[in-house]
Amino acid sequence: MTQIRNLIDENGKRIDGRGADELRTVKITVGAVKNADGSAFIEFGKNKILAAVYGPREVHPKHMALPDRCVLRCRYHMVPFSTDTRKNPAPSRREIEISKVMRESLEPALMLQDYPRAAIDVFVEVLQSDGGSRCAGITAASVALADAGISMHDLVASCAAGKVDNRIVLDINDEEDKEGQADMPVAYMPRLEQVTLLQLDGRLAPEQFDECLEKAIGGCKMVYEIQKQALMQRYFGNETELREEVQ
Amino acid sequence: MSSSKRSTIIVEHLRKQQMWDALSRGKRLDGRDFSETRPLVIETDVIKKANGSARVKLGDTEVIAGVKVDTGEPFEGLENKGALIVSAEVLPTASPYIEPGPPDEEVVELARVVDRGVRESEMIDLEKLVLVPGKIVYTIFVDCSVLNADGNLFDATSYATVAALLTSKLPVFEMQDEKVVDSGNTQPMPVTSVPVSITAARIGDYVLIDPSAEEEACMDSRITITTTEEGFCATQKGYTGSFTPDQIKKAAEAATIKGKDVRAKLKGLEVNNG
Numbered sequence: 001m002t003q004i005r006n007l008i009d010e011n012g013k014r015i016d017g018r019g020a021d022e023l024r025t026v027k028i029t030v031g032a033v034k035n036a037d038g039s040a041f042i043e044f045g046k047n048k049i050l051a052a053v054y055g056p057r058e059v060h061p062k063h064m065a066l067p068d069r070c071v072l073r074c075r076y077h078m079v080p081f082s083t084d085t086r087k088n089p090a091p092s093r094r095e096i097e098i099s100k101v102m103r104e105s106l107e108p109a110l111m112l113q114d115y116p117r118a119a120i121d122v123f124v125e126v127l128q129s130d131g132g133s134r135c136a137g138i139t140a141a142s143v144a145l146a147d148a149g150i151s152m153h154d155l156v157a158s159c160a161a162g163k164v165d166n167r168i169v170l171d172i173n174d175e176e177d178k179e180g181q182a183d184m185p186v187a188y189m190p191r192l193e194q195v196t197l198l199q200l201d202g203r204l205a206p207e208q209f210d211e212c213l214e215k216a217i218g219g220c221k222m223v224y225e226i227q228k229q230a231l232m233q234r235y236f237g238n239e240t241e242l243r244e245e246v247q
Numbered sequence: 248m249s250s251s252k253r254s255t256i257i258v259e260h261l262r263k264q265q266m267w268d269a270l271s272r273g274k275r276l277d278g279r280d281f282s283e284t285r286p287l288v289i290e291t292d293v294i295k296k297a298n299g300s301a302r303v304k305l306g307d308t309e310v311i312a313g314v315k316v317d318t319g320e321p322f323e324g325l326e327n328k329g330a331l332i333v334s335a336e337v338l339p340t341a342s343p344y345i346e347p348g349p350p351d352e353e354v355v356e357l358a359r360v361v362d363r364g365v366r367e368s369e370m371i372d373l374e375k376l377v378l379v380p381g382k383i384v385y386t387i388f389v390d391c392s393v394l395n396a397d398g399n400l401f402d403a404t405s406y407a408t409v410a411a412l413l414t415s416k417l418p419v420f421e422m423q424d425e426k427v428v429d430s431g432n433t434q435p436m437p438v439t440s441v442p443v444s445i446t447a448a449r450i451g452d453y454v455l456i457d458p459s460a461e462e463e464a465c466m467d468s469r470i471t472i473t474t475t476e477e478g479f480c481a482t483q484k485g486y487t488g489s490f491t492p493d494q495i496k497k498a499a500e501a502a503t504i505k506g507k508d509v510r511a512k513l514k515g516l517e518v519n520n521g
Contacts, residue, residue, distance in 0.1 A: 093355050093358075093359060094359075096352050096355045096356075097352070097355055097356050097359050099352065100352045100353075100355075100356055101356075101483075101484070101485070103487075104484075104485065104486060104487050107487040108487065108488055108489040184482070189489065192489075193491060193492070194489035194490065194491060195484065195489055195490045195491070195492060195495060196484075196489040197484060198470065198482055198483070198484035198490070198495060199482055199483050199484065200367075200472075200479060200480070200481050200482035200483075201363060201367055201481060202367050202480065202481075203367065203368070203369075203475065203477065203478060203479070203480045204478050204479045204480070205477065205478040205479075206478045206479070206503060208478070208479075209478070209479045209496075209499050210496055210499075213492060213495060213496070214492070217492060
C-alpha cells in the first residue's frame with residue numbers, strides 16, 4: 001500500500017501521540033448490564049464494547065448439550081452505527097470468524113467440566129469500533145466471565161502488536177491498522193503463560209515475528225493488571241472504604 | 248466440523264491411547280516423524296473451463312481450486328487495485344460428518360485464512376490489474392472445493408489456491424468505446440511472491456506438522472503460519488487449546504524451513520507452465 005503519511009514522527013511519537021510501547025487508555029467497568037449473570041464494559045482507545053455472560057444455564061436446543069462438560073457459545077457483533085459507514089446488522093463472515101476465535105481464546109481459561117449439560121453464552125457487542133476490537137472484546141468477555149462467577153484457571157488478557165513505518169509497536173489503533181504493515185492480535189493467560197489467540201495480518205521479517213509476539217504478550221500483561229483492578233474495584237472497592245470509615 | 252460433530256468420531260477417541268503411546272516413542276500413528284509432512288501431489292490445468300486450476304492431494308486430503316477472471320468495480324477504498332477473492336467450501340463428498348448447506352464457522356474460517364495468506368503476501372500485483380482507474384478492474388475469483396477431508400484442509404486449500412493462481416492464464420481485456428472487450432489473448436498472472444502455509448497441531452506437549460484427521464480429532468490446538476520468500480505474512484491459531492510462546496516460535500521456525508520445500512515445488516509449476 002502506498003504510504004500517504006508518516007505514522008511515526010521524527011520524535012518516535014505515533015499519530016495519537018503514543019510511544020512505541022504505550023497502550024491506549026483502557027477503562028473497564030464490571031457489572032455494566034443488570035440482567036446478565038456477569039458483564040463488563042470496556043473502553044479501549046475509542047472502542048466501546050459491552051460483554052455480557054448468561055449461564056451456566058440450560059442448553060437450547062437440547063441436543064447441543066454435552067454429557068461431560070459445558071457448551072461455550074460466543075457471539076461477536078458490531079452494531080450498525082459502530083463503524084464509519086453503516087454496518088449491515090446481519091453477521092458478516094468476519095464476525096463469524098471472530099466469534100469463533102474469541103470462543104477458542106476464552107475456552108482454555110474455563111473449567112467447563114464443572115458444568116456438564118449446561119451452556120454459557122458470551123455476547124460481545126461493539127458499540128463503537130476502533131482498531132483492536134477483538135482484543136478489547138476478549139478482554140471484556142473474560143472479565144464478564146469472572147464476574148459471572150464461572151470457575152476459571154486464569155483471566156484471558158488480549159492486546160495486539162504490529163508493524164508501522166517498519167517499527168514494531170504495541171496496540172495498533174484504527175489508522176495504524178488500515179495504513180500500517182502488520183497487525184498481530186494476541187490473547188494470553190499471564191499466570192499460565194499460555195497463548196490462546198494468535199493471528200497475523202501483514203508482512204513481518206523473520207526476526208520481527210518473535211519481537212512482535214513478545215511485545216504483544218507484554219501488552220497482555222499490562223491489560224491483565226487493569227482487568228484485576230477492575231474486578232477488585234467491583235468486589236472490594238466499597239469494602240476498603242467501609243473499613244476506613246469504621247477505623 | 249463443529250466440536251459436537253467431532254465428539255461423535257468415536258474411533259479416533261478409542262485410538263487416542265494408541266496415539267499417545269506412539270507419540271511417546273517419537274512416532275506418529277501413520278509412521279511419520281513429528282515434522283514430516285504427507286506426500287504432496289499437485290496437478291494443474293485440470294479444469295479447462297477455468298482460467299487456471301489445480302488439484303492438490305496432501306496425503307488423503309484432496310482439494311480442487313479453480314480461478315475465474317472477469318471485470319467489475321473495484322472494492323471501496325482500493326479503487327486502483329484489481330479485486331481478488333478466495334472462497335472455499337467443503338463438499339458433502341468429503342467426509343461422512345459433512346452435510347450440505349451454508350458454510351459453518353469452520354469453513355468460513357478456512358476460506359478467510361487461505362484468503363488472508365494470499366492477500367497479505369501480496370502474491371498478485373493487483374495494481375497491474377486495473378482497466379479504468381477507480382471504475383473497472385480485473386476481478387479474480389479463486390474457488391476451492393474440498394473433495395476428500397483427511398485433516399489439514401488449511402494447507403491443502405492454500406496450496407491449491409496458490410498453484411491455480413501461479414498457472415492461470417489471464418485474459419487480456421481492452422477498453423473499446425467505453426466497453427470491456429476480451430482480446431482473445433492471454434498473459435501470465437503478475438506474481439510477486441509465493442505464499443506457503445504450514446499448519447501444526449499440538450497434542451499434549453507434542454507439536455505435529457501437517458496433522459491428519461485422526462490427529463486433529465485428538466489435538467488440543469492448531470496453528471497455521473504462512474510465509475513468503477521474505478518472512479511471515481499471516482498466522483492463525485485455531486481450536487480450543489493454547490500454545491506456549493516457545494511452541495509458537497518453534498512452529499514459526501518449522502514453517503520457514505518446510506515452507507521452502509513446498510515453495511520450490513510450487514515454483515516448479517510456474518516454470519513448467521511458462
